[in-house]
Amino acid sequence: MRHDVSPELLDKLDAGKVAKLLDIPEYRITGALERRILQYIYSPRELFRFDKPVSSIEGGTAIFVEPFDIVRGFPKISRVLMLYPGIVKHFSSCEKVVVEEKMNGYNTRIAFIGDTLAALTRGGFVCPYTTEKANKLVGREFFHNHPGLMLCGEMVGPDSPYVPKSIYDIESLEFFVFDIREKVSGKPVPVMERRALVEEYGLNSVRLFGEYSVDEAHLEVTKIIKGFGSALNEGVVIKDPQMALPPVKYTSSLSNSADLRYAFEFYNDYGRDFFFPRVCREAFQSVEWDEDEESQRKRCQRLGESILQPMIKTINRKKEGERITETVQIRVRNLRTVDEFKEHLRLLGVDAIFEEPEPVGDEYLVKIRKIFKSTNDKTDSILRGELWS
Amino acid sequence: MRHDVSPELLDKLDAGKVAKLLDIPEYRITGALERRILQYIYSPRELFRFDKPVSSIEGGTAIFVEPFDIVRGFPKISRVLMLYPGIVKHFSSCEKVVVEEKMNGYNTRIAFIGDTLAALTRGGFVCPYTTEKANKLVGREFFHNHPGLMLCGEMVGPDSPYVPKSIYDIESLEFFVFDIREKVSGKPVPVMERRALVEEYGLNSVRLFGEYSVDEAHLEVTKIIKGFGSALNEGVVIKDPQMALPPVKYTSSLSNSADLRYAFEFYNDYGRDFFFPRVCREAFQSVEWDEDEESQRKRCQRLGESILQPMIKTINRKKEGERITETVQIRVRNLRTVDEFKEHLRLLGVDAIFEEPEPVGDEYLVKIRKIFKSTNDKTDSILRGELWS
Numbered sequence: 001m002r003h004d005v006s007p008e009l010l011d012k013l014d015a016g017k018v019a020k021l022l023d024i025p026e027y028r029i030t031g032a033l034e035r036r037i038l039q040y041i042y043s044p045r046e047l048f049r050f051d052k053p054v055s056s057i058e059g060g061t062a063i064f065v066e067p068f069d070i071v072r073g074f075p076k077i078s079r080v081l082m083l084y085p086g087i088v089k090h091f092s093s094c095e096k097v098v099v100e101e102k103m104n105g106y107n108t109r110i111a112f113i114g115d116t117l118a119a120l121t122r123g124g125f126v127c128p129y130t131t132e133k134a135n136k137l138v139g140r141e142f143f144h145n146h147p148g149l150m151l152c153g154e155m156v157g158p159d160s161p162y163v164p165k166s167i168y169d170i171e172s173l174e175f176f177v178f179d180i181r182e183k184v185s186g187k188p189v190p191v192m193e194r195r196a197l198v199e200e201y202g203l204n205s206v207r208l209f210g211e212y213s214v215d216e217a218h219l220e221v222t223k224i225i226k227g228f229g230s231a232l233n234e235g236v237v238i239k240d241p242q243m244a245l246p247p248v249k250y251t252s253s254l255s256n257s258a259d260l261r262y263a264f265e266f267y268n269d270y271g272r273d274f275f276f277p278r279v280c281r282e283a284f285q286s287v288e289w290d291e292d293e294e295s296q297r298k299r300c301q302r303l304g305e306s307i308l309q310p311m312i313k314t315i316n317r318k319k320e321g322e323r324i325t326e327t328v329q330i331r332v333r334n335l336r337t338v339d340e341f342k343e344h345l346r347l348l349g350v351d352a353i354f355e356e357p358e359p360v361g362d363e364y365l366v367k368i369r370k371i372f373k374s375t376n377d378k379t380d381s382i383l384r385g386e387l388w389s
Numbered sequence: 390m391r392h393d394v395s396p397e398l399l400d401k402l403d404a405g406k407v408a409k410l411l412d413i414p415e416y417r418i419t420g421a422l423e424r425r426i427l428q429y430i431y432s433p434r435e436l437f438r439f440d441k442p443v444s445s446i447e448g449g450t451a452i453f454v455e456p457f458d459i460v461r462g463f464p465k466i467s468r469v470l471m472l473y474p475g476i477v478k479h480f481s482s483c484e485k486v487v488v489e490e491k492m493n494g495y496n497t498r499i500a501f502i503g504d505t506l507a508a509l510t511r512g513g514f515v516c517p518y519t520t521e522k523a524n525k526l527v528g529r530e531f532f533h534n535h536p537g538l539m540l541c542g543e544m545v546g547p548d549s550p551y552v553p554k555s556i557y558d559i560e561s562l563e564f565f566v567f568d569i570r571e572k573v574s575g576k577p578v579p580v581m582e583r584r585a586l587v588e589e590y591g592l593n594s595v596r597l598f599g600e601y602s603v604d605e606a607h608l609e610v611t612k613i614i615k616g617f618g619s620a621l622n623e624g625v626v627i628k629d630p631q632m633a634l635p636p637v638k639y640t641s642s643l644s645n646s647a648d649l650r651y652a653f654e655f656y657n658d659y660g661r662d663f664f665f666p667r668v669c670r671e672a673f674q675s676v677e678w679d680e681d682e683e684s685q686r687k688r689c690q691r692l693g694e695s696i697l698q699p700m701i702k703t704i705n706r707k708k709e710g711e712r713i714t715e716t717v718q719i720r721v722r723n724l725r726t727v728d729e730f731k732e733h734l735r736l737l738g739v740d741a742i743f744e745e746p747e748p749v750g751d752e753y754l755v756k757i758r759k760i761f762k763s764t765n766d767k768t769d770s771i772l773r774g775e776l777w778s
Contacts, residue, residue, distance in 0.1 A: 081771045084774075085773055086774045264668075267672075275665065277777060279656075284704060300698065301689060301690045303692075305686075305689040312672050319676070384474055385469075385473075387468060387479060388669070
């Protein structure tokens with residue numbers, strides 16, 4: 001659907017300049033505005049964000065208004081379902097691939113806009129909380145020397161309002177770089193060069209497992225994934241050392257099950273599209289690893305439990321009159337960040353209750369209860385005897 | 390999207406007369422034609438069918454051209470997920486409910502059109518094979534005396550091209566009536582009156598479990614479902630004896646699992662929407678039956694196996710170079726029915742290979758291999774190393 005765009009908005013966005021910098025026709029920019037794919041956001045910084053990809057422009061790309069700047073979206077990483085044929089086919093023009101850990105947190109891009117840091121989430125929103133953390137964890141030194149680059153990495157730890165995993169022995173929140181790219185073009189720095197740069201500035205990189213020849217990488221990745229054992233490490237990303245080809249990802253069955261376990265607790269809020277690809281991954285992995293009956297049996301049990309147990313728990317909670325919520329926490333130095341983060345969640349359409357900040361050292365811990373409205377309503381209605389369509 | 394409708398088509402369909410008989414405004418009829426919701430079908434009988442519901446008209450409603458007649462679609466039956474609150478709420482205006490078996494076959498409406506029988510599948514297509522079977526199994530006597538009624542029932546047995554289950558010890562195909570309705574209005578006959586009528590004409594009814602008071606029916610249904618044990622009986626339909634309220638259905642976990650097992654063998658052809666509601670049923674049933682740990686564990690194992698085992702089998706078959714197909718069979722007296730049925734499957738968009746008819750007694754058995762193109766292609770591409778988007 002097309003909508004009228006106000007002259008004020010057009011004025012804020014210099015479509016001609018943007019089109020030139022992004023190397024796409026200007027009508028694509030104005031068309032995206034009209035179709036509300038390119039959305040104006042006023043807080044905590046004025047910007048326009050691409051809600052979905054348009055031509056060659058990734059979803060999550062942000063165009064800052066004042067000062068004018070562009071931060072390209074982080075490209076979607078395709079997934080390999082069968083390691084051997086997948087790696088060999090995708091990296092046919094490489095001799096070697098690098099394997100790094102895919103961590104379980106939330107994707108963050110950090111860039112210098114004017115003279116301040118901005119930390120963007122995958123969708124192209126500036127997250128005020130992540131920005132406060134980025135100032136502390138990353139600082140400005142890197143950007144003073146490389147103003148045209150952005151750091152792409154995973155924010156990981158228990159003080160995460162999005163993915164509060166605590167499998168890594170992290171106290172609050174840490175940032176692990178997995179990519180350095182040009183802000184405006186999105187062009188990536190080669191893997192080893194990037195890792196050296198990260199080290200030079202005293203920052204953290206995601207774990208490097210090694211560099212392997214293309215036709216043996218599937219064996220190494222299998223070893224790595226199996227080596228995770230019962231730990232919930234998510235998986236790996238397999239990369240062309242030169243970063244000329246896009247990377248691909250591969251995940252462990254346990255982390256897959258953990259995802260399902262999480263999503264089915266809030267079953268009616270997570271779309272049915274969440275489930276299906278995860279099930280397919282399980283089946284292809286079982287075939288590629290040529291599992292015996294016992295391993296298959298365990299995999300089926302794990303899958304079934306990851307789906308049903310959280311739903312049963314949710315239904316029982318609702319039966320007891322509880323509200324279906326998830327509690328996450330943030331740890332801030334500045335209480336203004338809490339207010340800004342409230343506004344940010346509101347923009348994202350997340351329904352949340354903020355508890356009173358508790359002082360912890362020189363910071364404040366704030367617990368946030370996210371409310372899963374659709375799951376609450378659906379479960380409630382069925383318990384009250386409503387029919388399923 | 391709206392399309393032009395040819396005058397020839399408008400001529401075949403007397404929209405004014407149809408509107409009057411269906412008691413909806415005429416523009417709804419012409420609008421449905423333009424939006425291709427009301428579709429013209431030329432074989433094996435000329436008719437217009439509603440592909441989806443329009444106002445109060447059920448999807449699958451058919452308007453015959455020559456002679457003019459209307460056969461209303463079979464109404465969608467809602468599902469109860471929690472027996473106790475569901476039954477009590479839905480049937481609050483009844484004292485008693487009747488519980489009948491929900492059989493595992495395909496929904497068929499049989500009606501007299503002019504002076505011949507027509508057997509319609511759920512979608513409102515006249516199925517030439519089912520029509521041949523209806524002539525043999527049901528005959529014309531009932532319709533000579535009740536030309537304005539249609540028999541609604543389940544076609545069950547191994548010689549079924551749609552749902553070839555053989556849990557009932559049926560040799561070829563049998564028809565079990567579960568509803569008698571007025572052809573044009575869809576108005577149902579009360580349960581006991583209907584069962585008497587069916588018996589009077591020597592036809593089969595679905596199994597009657599009993600009539601129960603509304604507030605105890607959930608206990609009886611639980612007993613019935615648990616009594617199925619390891620048999621694959623699908624479930625029950627719970628009805629207002631007067632049929633003034635619409636019935637509701639409830640199914641067993643084993644049959645639920647069997648459905649999943651079937652669908653995941655052809656995982657990319659069955660939508661992801663197939664999976665989700667089936668999983669929800671399992672969770673609510675487990676909660677309502679207050680299962681202990683061991684029963685829950687078994688339910689999870691069953692669910693996981695129903696999902697993964699068929700996919701693993703499919704991937705392995707494809708790896709061995711096999712084509713992913715399902716073989717069904719029909720048994721006909723008249724070879725012309727085979728040709729008509731071929732055309733019918735073509736209309737439905739089903740890709741199928743018909744084997745040579747084998748004479749069996751005075752009939753022919755014809756094996757049909759249905760090809761699941763999407764599952765074939767997807768599995769093949771991943772085995773060749775394509776990435777998952």
